[in-house]
Amino acid sequence: MKKKLIKNTSEHFDTLFHNKPQHIFLSPGRINIIGEHIDYNDGFVLPAAINKYVCIAISPNEDSKCKIVAKDLNEIFEFDLNDALVPNSDMWINYILGVLQQFKEKKSLDKGFNAVFSSTVPIGAGLSSSAAVECGFAYALNKMNNFNLTKEEIALIGQKSEHTFVGVNCGIMDQFASVFGKKNKVIKLDCTTLEYEYHNADFKKYSLLLLDSNVKHTHLTSGYNVRRQEVEQGLTVLKNHFPEVKTFRNCTEEMVNSVKQELGETIYKRSHFVVKEIQRVQDAVNALKASDFKKLGSLMTETHYGLSKEYEVSCDEIDFLVDSVSKEKTVLGARMMGGGFGGCSINLVEKGSENKLIESISKQYKTAFGIDLKAYKIKISKGTTEYKN
Incomplete structure (x- = not known):
């Protein structure tokens, strides 16, 4: 290729x-x-x-x-x-x-x-x-x-x-x-x-599989910039209440919950997701170090539901893909990846199960949305470089 x-x-x-x-x-x-x-x-x-x-x-x-x-x-x-x-x-x-x-x-x-x-x-x-x-x-x-x-x-x-x-x-x-x-x-x-x-x-007996929804909803750019404004508003409220807070990294879930009423429903959800997601990354690194792939998978799935329900940057098609694969025993975790409103889900799956999974989910997806699913088996590679013959 x-x-x-x-x-x-x-x-x-x-x-x-x-x-x-x-x-x-x-x-x-x-x-x-x-x-x-x-x-x-x-x-x-x-x-x-x-x-x-x-x-x-x-x-x-x-x-x-x-x-x-x-x-x-x-x-x-x-x-x-x-x-x-x-x-x-x-x-x-x-x-x-x-x-x-x-x-x-x-x-x-x-x-x-x-x-x-x-x-x-x-x-x-x-x-x-x-x-x-x-x-x-x-x-x-x-x-x-x-x-x-x-x-x-x-x-x-x-x-x-x-x-x-x-x-x-x-x-x-x-x-x-x-x-x-x-x-x-x-x-x-x-x-x-x-x-x-x-x-x-090194995912041992697991691999990463991308499922491409083949949709890209047009509100990505506007939605993205709006999310940035919303979390900035949330951080301003948190800073006013907690002088030690400089960034969301200094925030705890308890802090966000304590000002929930002042934040309002939407800003609360955005802020809560950010604080939880910052912690999930730390937990995921620890899971990788320990080769605890079950934990890594569950963290990925948690992230998806945060993105879908709290940050609200998912869409029906991606939610369907994540819900569908989550029912499969060969899948440890799945989530929306990228800016949102379409694009790919990333899935942690058992090696050797990919083709069967792709076939099954493709049929379900086509039936539900009338859209052909694309799948990418990927390997982790080196960064930008000059190619030498």
Whole structure:
């Protein structure tokens, strides 16, 4: 799959530009085992890079002209680096223009480039195809221009691109996981300090399976930004009552419960979820260390019901998938993954049971919603890198 992606992207570049690309970069999508919607709430998350990639074939130019080809969309965008870069109505190019704008501000970026990119990261599945594009291009520009930026700086460039040119106030997790991923390791990331530690992702006789609902409801961006405003309101109330509280990390469930009336039903639910989810990540790390996969699975399922009932970012289709697999003996846990309102569920299942499970759930899902289910068996891989023959 990876070799085919590299070959097809490289050959497309050769066809369009009559030359082989000077560089090829691979930037992975990501999963998150647990810790959803708390990367912007000063929490901890537990992501990992996966073996689905954005591949970028690229060569520098001698002038300031740029031509970027989105192979999968069959679209081309051309511009001059000397011109003012502004968000475009074609959303896909904004992820890249936002990255370029920051390089222009931070560094002397005068050489243009030709690039073709293609992807095996499913779009809209909650696997952060956007972060893979942002970080892939940031990594490529850094390498080609010998800017010597750190991995952390590259991840932050990707995040800021999404804030400024895409208009989504995302946390740092997606970009960090894409850049810092290691084979067979999950990353426990402190989203406040960006301190991180790797933990073995050896699931023994279990594996991770993604079930793609094949739906993406349109209120993701608006819903996401509204959730951020709601939890900020909740934190303000908590700080007023408890001077020692600086972030949700300092909050306890008891504190949230004690101001429930003042918070109001909606803000209470949001705040309660965040405090519980921050603790669940710590518990999940301990479960992984102890190879207690039953506990890990139950924490994942708890997270889903928190996301669905308290944070209210799930949808009927994803709830159906989680409820359905939860009845299967071969499944230890399942939850919605990503921003929400569609996308994938992540499932901890017995190795060898995947095909039967996919077949059973696909039929149930098709009957309930008339939608074909997609499934991805994934492996945990290394982060963004330059591909060398």
